Amino acid sequence: MLDWARRLDAGDPLGAWRERFQIPDPDLAYLDGNSLGMPPKRTLERVQTVIRDEWAGGLIRSWEDWLDLPQRVGDRLAPLIGAGAGEVTVHDSTTVNLYQLVVAAVRLRPDRSVIAIESKDFPTDRYVVDGIARARGLTVQEGFDDLGGVAVAVRSMIDYRSAEIVDLAAETARARRAGALVVWDLSHAAGLHPVGLHAAGAELAVGCTYKFLNGGPGAPGFSYVAGSLIEQLDQPIQGWFAQVDQFAMGSAFAPRPDIGRTLIGTPGIIGLAAAEEGIALTAEAGIDAIRAKSIALGRFALDWCDRLGLDTSTPRDDHRRGGHVCVHHPNARAVTARLATEHGVLADFREPDVIRLGCSPLTTRYGDVARALAAVDSMR
Amino acid sequence: MLDWARRLDAGDPLGAWRERFQIPDPDLAYLDGNSLGMPPKRTLERVQTVIRDEWAGGLIRSWEDWLDLPQRVGDRLAPLIGAGAGEVTVHDSTTVNLYQLVVAAVRLRPDRSVIAIESKDFPTDRYVVDGIARARGLTVQEGFDDLGGVAVAVRSMIDYRSAEIVDLAAETARARRAGALVVWDLSHAAGLHPVGLHAAGAELAVGCTYKFLNGGPGAPGFSYVAGSLIEQLDQPIQGWFAQVDQFAMGSAFAPRPDIGRTLIGTPGIIGLAAAEEGIALTAEAGIDAIRAKSIALGRFALDWCDRLGLDTSTPRDDHRRGGHVCVHHPNARAVTARLATEHGVLADFREPDVIRLGCSPLTTRYGDVARALAAVDSMR
Numbered sequence: 235m236l237d238w239a240r241r242l243d244a245g246d247p248l249g250a251w252r253e254r255f256q257i258p259d260p261d262l263a264y265l266d267g268n269s270l271g272m273p274p275k276r277t278l279e280r281v282q283t284v285i286r287d288e289w290a291g292g293l294i295r296s297w298e299d300w301l302d303l304p305q306r307v308g309d310r311l312a313p314l315i316g317a318g319a320g321e322v323t324v325h326d327s328t329t330v331n332l333y334q335l336v337v338a339a340v341r342l343r344p345d346r347s348v349i350a351i352e353s354k355d356f357p358t359d360r361y362v363v364d365g366i367a368r369a370r371g372l373t374v375q376e377g378f379d380d381l382g383g384v385a386v387a388v389r390s391m392i393d394y395r396s397a398e399i400v401d402l403a404a405e406t407a408r409a410r411r412a413g414a415l416v417v418w419d420l421s422h423a424a425g426l427h428p429v430g431l432h433a434a435g436a437e438l439a440v441g442c443t444y445k446f447l448n449g450g451p452g453a454p455g456f457s458y459v460a461g462s463l464i465e466q467l468d469q470p471i472q473g474w475f476a477q478v479d480q481f482a483m484g485s486a487f488a489p490r491p492d493i494g495r496t497l498i499g500t501p502g503i504i505g506l507a508a509a510e511e512g513i514a515l516t517a518e519a520g521i522d523a524i525r526a527k528s529i530a531l532g533r534f535a536l537d538w539c540d541r542l543g544l545d546t547s548t549p550r551d552d553h554r555r556g557g558h559v560c561v562h563h564p565n566a567r568a569v570t571a572r573l574a575t576e577h578g579v580l581a582d583f584r585e586p587d588v589i590r591l592g593c594s595p596l597t598t599r600y601g602d603v604a605r606a607l608a609a610v611d612s613m614r
Numbered sequence: 615m616l617d618w619a620r621r622l623d624a625g626d627p628l629g630a631w632r633e634r635f636q637i638p639d640p641d642l643a644y645l646d647g648n649s650l651g652m653p654p655k656r657t658l659e660r661v662q663t664v665i666r667d668e669w670a671g672g673l674i675r676s677w678e679d680w681l682d683l684p685q686r687v688g689d690r691l692a693p694l695i696g697a698g699a700g701e702v703t704v705h706d707s708t709t710v711n712l713y714q715l716v717v718a719a720v721r722l723r724p725d726r727s728v729i730a731i732e733s734k735d736f737p738t739d740r741y742v743v744d745g746i747a748r749a750r751g752l753t754v755q756e757g758f759d760d761l762g763g764v765a766v767a768v769r770s771m772i773d774y775r776s777a778e779i780v781d782l783a784a785e786t787a788r789a790r791r792a793g794a795l796v797v798w799d800l801s802h803a804a805g806l807h808p809v810g811l812h813a814a815g816a817e818l819a820v821g822c823t824y825k826f827l828n829g830g831p832g833a834p835g836f837s838y839v840a841g842s843l844i845e846q847l848d849q850p851i852q853g854w855f856a857q858v859d860q861f862a863m864g865s866a867f868a869p870r871p872d873i874g875r876t877l878i879g880t881p882g883i884i885g886l887a888a889a890e891e892g893i894a895l896t897a898e899a900g901i902d903a904i905r906a907k908s909i910a911l912g913r914f915a916l917d918w919c920d921r922l923g924l925d926t927s928t929p930r931d932d933h934r935r936g937g938h939v940c941v942h943h944p945n946a947r948a949v950t951a952r953l954a955t956e957h958g959v960l961a962d963f964r965e966p967d968v969i970r971l972g973c974s975p976l977t978t979r980y981g982d983v984a985r986a987l988a989a990v991d992s993m994r
Contacts, residue, residue, distance in 0.1 A: 256670035266674040273670045281661055281884065289831055290636040290653045294646040294960060300831060329853035329879025330710055353865055358854035358879060361867040365852035444880070451669055451680060451883035470850075472745035473709035474738035483965055485733055487741040499709025499738060500824070503831035504661065505882040580674060585863055 235538055239604035242534065248527050251519050251596045255448070263579040263602035267594025268422060268558050271448030277511040284507045300503050304475075305494060307510045308456060311443070314513070314521050315420060316430035317458050323496045324443060324509055328421060328455035329358045330471075331440040332388070334496065335457060336366055337470040339386040339415040339438055342463075346385035350375040350414070356394045359419055363388050378405070381412035391429065392422035392556035395584050396547050397532075399427070399554045403434035410435065421445060424456070425516045426557040426595070427525055437463050446524075446557060446594055447516055449509030457496040465491055473498035519596055527595035528557050535559040535591060535603050542611045558592040559603075560584070561610055569613050577609035615918055619984035622914065628907050631899050631976045635828070643959040643982035647974025648802060648938050651828030657891040664887045680883050684855075685874060687890045688836060691827075694893070694901050695800060695819070696810035697838050703876045704823060704889055708801060708835035709738045710851075711820040712768070714876065715837060716746055717850040719766040719795040719818055722843075726765035730755040730794070736774045739799055743768050758785070761792035771809065772802035772936035775964050776927050777912075779807070779934045783814035790815065801825060804836070805896045806908055806937040806975070817843050826904075826937060826974055827896055829889030837876040845871055853878035899976055907975035908937050915939040915971060915983050922991045938972040939983075940964070941990055949993050957989035 243249055255272045264272065288296040308322035315322070325331070340349065349372055351363045367374045378387055387409055392399050402418070409416045418439040423429050425446030431439060439458040443449030459467055472487045474480055475497035489495040516524065529552045536559060539546045545562040549555040563569050570583035579602075582590040591606050592598075623629055635652045644652065668676040688702035695702070705711070720729065729752055731743045747754045758767055767789055772779050782798070789796045798819040803809050805826030811819060819838040823829030839847055852867045854860055855877035869875040896904065909932045916939060919926045925942040929935040943949050950963035959982075962970040971986050972978075 256666065258666075258671050262673075264673055270669075270674045270677070272673065273665055278662065278665045281665065282658065285653055285658045285661065285830075285888075286636065286638075289650075291638050293642075293644055293652065294650045294962070295954075296831065297650070326707065326710065327853070327879030327881075329855075330706065330851060333851045333853075357857065357863040357865070360865065361852035361854060361857065364867055365850060369850055442880070450665075451676065452880045452886070454882060455879070470745060470749055471710060471713045472741035473707070474741060475709075477737065477741065483737040485737070485740065487744055499707030499835070500822070500832045501707075502834060502882050502885040504888055505885040506832070508665075508884055574675075582674070 235604045235608060236601065239600035242600040246527065248519060248523055248595055254515060255597055261578055263605045265579060265581045265591045265593065265598065265602060265606050267597055268445050268592030269582055270451055271445055271512060271594055272597045273450065274448055274511050274515045276515065277450065277508050280507050280511045281504060284504055303503065303506055304497055304501050307506060307513060308493065310510065310517060311456060311513050314517060315424055315458065316428055316432050318432060318461060320493050321461055322456055322458050323493055324454050324456045324506060325497055325501050326455060328440055328442040329362060330498070331455045331457045332359060332417065332419065333362050333366065334469045334471060335417050335438045335440055336363065336386055336388060338467050339417055340366065340370065340372065341468050342415060342466060343385035346383055348373045348375050348384045350378050350381065350384045350387040352377050355390055356419065356421070359388055359390070381409055381414045384412065384414040387414050387416045388419065389416055390419045390422065392427065394422055395588055395590070396560055397556035397558045398549050399556050402430065402436060406435045422556055426528055428521045431458060436460065443509045443512060447509070448512035450505060450512065452505070453509040454502065454506055459493060459496060464493055464495065467495055469496070471498050475499060475501065516596070524595045528593060531593040531595065531598060531600065531603060532559055534600055535593070535607065538604065538607050542607060544607065544610060557594065558590050561589045561591065562587050563589055563610065569610060572613060573606065573609055577605065579606045579609050581606060615984045615988060616981065619980035622980040626907065628899060628903055628975055634895060635977055641958055643985045644977065645959060645961045645971045645973065645982060645986055647977055648825050648972030649962055650831055651825055651892060651974055652977045653830065654828055654891050654895045656895065657830065657888050660887050660891045661884060664884055683883065683886055684877055684881050687886060687893060688873065690890065690897060691836060691893050694897060695804055695838065696808055696812050698812060698841060700873050701841055702836055702838050703873055704834050704836045704886060705877055705881050706835060708820055708822040709742060710878070711835045711837045712739060712797065712799065713742050713746065714849045714851060715797050715818045715820055716743065716766055716768060718847050719797055720746065720750065720752065721848050722795060722846060723765035726763055728753045728755050728764045730758050730761065730764045730767040732757050734775070735770055736799065736801070739768055739770070761789055761794045764792065764794040767794050767796045768799065769796055770799045770802065772807065774802055775968055775970070776940055777936040777938045778929050779936050782810065782816060786815045802936055807905055808901045811838060816840065823889045823892060827889070828892035830885060830892065832885070833889040834882065834886055839873060839876060844873055844875065847875055849876065851878050855879060855881065904975045908973060911973040911975065911978060911980065911983060912939055914980055915973070915987065918984065918987050922987060924987065924990060937974065938970050941969045941971065942967050943969055943990065949990060952993060953986065953989055957985065959986045959989055961986060
């Protein structure tokens, strides 16, 4: 297995991109880039520039340039998820952004009173939905089988445990026929999969930049709103960064007519600049090449799970599988801990029995996956 | 005036602290530290450590340490505003935090339907209040003269234009007698004034760290909740960082019993670490020494406004004056621009006719104030 992996690494067209990252310990098999991506080397330089030249040097004057940074970084991210210029902003946290867009979506369906979500979806998404439903007297429906009467469906494009991919276009179309809006959570898709928001007819989405986009710990999230919907968007947190002619400081809130109306308060510039570097690097490498390697890494992992007899529920179909492979193990928590302490393999444990092996195409080697599977195999 | 300023600078007990900041242009008179504080030298070092050692070196393992960083930084900030340990978190933006606490406060007064705010208060505060009122069918009342029937009053402790200080204890007590809660905005107070939240009986407050706390552009805001109120706090955005036993990823939201329940989504670690350095430096210098110099800088500025015949509405009473001096001028916008281009003085224009001279005690020299006033005087 290790030999085979070595040959695949040697022939990997994206193999050289790993050198663009700061990797102090090359012997570590890091299979958690889907929780926290590695730092691009350029990120440290960029942050130094922001602090020394822009903050220290320009002081308040630098706000002229920073003011629309959330939109500029959004425009760099947009093609990576199949969105257009002026449809994406990078700002705040994924949780806050999800809250904003779900409330806005509910307001677009005033005659309906149901929000649909799956109980297996990522916790913060469910908590946010439950909070909105409670505040507004709405009902939370489990799952998406029947969307009749549903105002808003909140869905992850790629499942954070199984890595299963939802068919964005088909499910968006089905929701539209039923009169429901979908708010897509792209946290496990952005930077890994071309997504194709426009092509799918998707109207609203959020996601994070600290996973496959390598934006840094707690890097800002993003908001996507289809151009045709922006002017109808009525968000609950009315902040001054969404205000038309912000520095006129008018007494009445008048939201901007463009994607800037998704913004809230003053954006954190250092974190946003760091996120831009991860996004820019991803764009340079090319999202299609990244997706191709992601598929190949997954296929390699699944092949070896089968040969070793490891139990996985990750989809076999390349087009339905995201960027990680989950291995079920009765002692998954302990095994994940021992992978780190005894085998130099960093993976993720997810309740109840999942060892999650995240493959981040710009930094993950086939050899990392092979080492992880061999180590899991040795602990049975 | 310049000679007098030079003597005051020579005898300034905080004068040496300016050397702890990155100041590439020592000839610049920077009077906008109340919009964006200068960068402490240690901030660049800290951010490099976070990126190189913690992010690149520790990768996902560093979250063990980062997880409670919002609370730890909050505990460092707490004594600077007269709060106790476990009552402050540093996270998200001031606008988001204000939204959270105002909604939570409204929920604590379910039998009342009025939010009070002044139309002259900072725009984002008013926009937030208007948005909450609209969503919940509440009435917005102008001003605080009559608090009977008011659920929540949203107030700035220090006015962003005039620098007038509200008597925190007296106004908190008056609100309590009327049955209203106050959410204090400390944006122009934190890091400048000891505030004394506990001593004043204040229950809820927010503020920012990028002004007098020198936390960086768009540095995170903070939330303060008096210990006795924390367990009653019911915030609208239910995020996973507020969840008890977060990584158990339970299906139902159960907010933490401690100040952690003010958190929302994943906090931006790089920006938060930068903010911690500004806060730590402020704590080292001592908030009482900072306040003493703030009073002296203001008195110096007002004395010279009088001698030069410049028009100011900043309070004369030292105890009612915050960290800036406003000079009214019919061509304030143009004069502020010319201060920068012709006189090496950076100040702030605020509608309609205010030149705002911000004095940030750790970095502002008496000489900076003198140069600014002389320059304004020369443009009449």
